[in-house]
Amino acid sequence: MMQEQPVLSIRQLSKQYGDGCTHCQHEDMKLEKNFCPVCKTVYACRSVSFDLYRGEILGIVGESGSGKSTLMKSLYFDETVTSGEGYLVDYENGHNNIFTESSQMKRHIRNTILGMVYQNPMLGLKMDFSSMSNIAEKQIAAGNRHVRQMEERSLSLLQHVKIPVHRSKEAPKNFSGGMQQRVQIAKAMSNNPPILLLDEVTTGLDLSVQADVLDLIKSIQRELNISMIVVSHDLAVIRMLADRTIVMLNGEIIEHGLTDQVLEDPQHEYTQQLVYSLL
Template identity: 75%
Template sequence: MQDKPVLKVVNLRKQYGSGCDHCDDGHEVTWEKNSCPECGTVYACNDVSFELYPGEILGVVGESGSGKSTMMKCLYFDNEVTSGEAYISSYNNGETNVFEESSQQLRHIRNTILGMIYQNPVLGLKMDFSSIGNIAEKMIAAGNRNVEYMENRSKALLKHVHIPISRIKDEPRKFSGGMQQRVQIAKALSNEPPILLLDEVTTGLDLSVQASVLDLIKTIRQELGISMIVVSHDLAVIRMLADRTIVMLDGKIIEQGLTDQILENPQHEYTQQLVYSLI
């Protein structure tokens, strides 16, 4: 693992509501999970900080409402952050807070540096486009105009994620959930991004389909060396994939460390409950 992170996030905050003197200034308030009882402001992510290193898979685990998906949407610029910083080593040498960049620059980062696989494929795919068209769209957004290259690249990616060549012109709406996720993965890989974001990608899939998607993710990491953030509420998924793990609760990181350490010797009471529920 190299010293310089490919992604560094500092004090990421996403709140819904204006806040008040009590919650803004850290006064003695008895919080109701992640909301202020005085003004009702919800802190979906509250001063989240972490680093992602080259070739690493970072797991993010926590219950529903812990802030995992909100954090991912902020990192992919689907949600505008309230405050915080994020630095990407392959963008301006990691010296620019990308959260402060223009919408045009954010589109560039989304299309060339980041890949996103959503829990719900409808968010990541155009269901009425062909599968090959979905991938080409991502390459066109990144400035590619070579039709032959895009067609060959799309076919190679769909083959890589085990979509039959006979079905590459089918629309994703005709596919099973597992096949839709594999098309999403192919699309996310189209511009060779150094960072891949995966948000609950196995939720709702049959166990056998889950296993094939997880195997694909591991293969991609081994062959391409892409850094990944994998969000899941399922510790078994995190155990299989992640080198390090972050545990989130009520919008905050409450524990982080090597995945083996987190799972074998959890320190926080909530993490202990998570781990023991697996046994």
């Protein structure tokens, strides 16, 4: 049987804040959640491994502080990982560990293979620059130096995310939260990246706007066959979007499987609690 090659493989990714001590580096270390009470080291991600396949949406759920966002930031190189390996099939055919590449190469990967939508649009957008420029930024970074080309691309993306053309040259600071989020999605897609990272994109939006943004994400995935990692603490969002789901707790993956499986028949004690308390 032929095995499909994943577009992204993460192996043993760990991220800690602090140096660690003899207490917490011991085999059967006793941590308070993900925190060492002796040396105050925070173990944000502990030996996280997973695969992402072409065209699928992978959901990551977990409570605040479970390491979801740290994982996303590590994948987008906003944070440097403490240890671990990552392989992208679209980068050197998956032969090189992306976390040990030079910062120029990381920037290149970021600008051509990855797209990121942050929970807070302030992180992903330049609020004083026009929406057009915000979307063009990623294309400029990838080496495009043709204004008309980038303008056309930005316009078509803005139309795609349903921002009216007459507001395309306005700065995102004048936009509503939902519109800002849609501009962010357009920006993340500007270079046709094979992988899109979405970090709590609907948190803080009202329900009808949430539905709009979710619809948009789903349609992008269907039309363009982009792989996505969706982080959310909202199980309804995960249920609607994700094909497979990972459950994180205290920086570790405690359960993973098909979304329906995980939500309908949770195995881990924490997942059971999570599912039954929210549904």
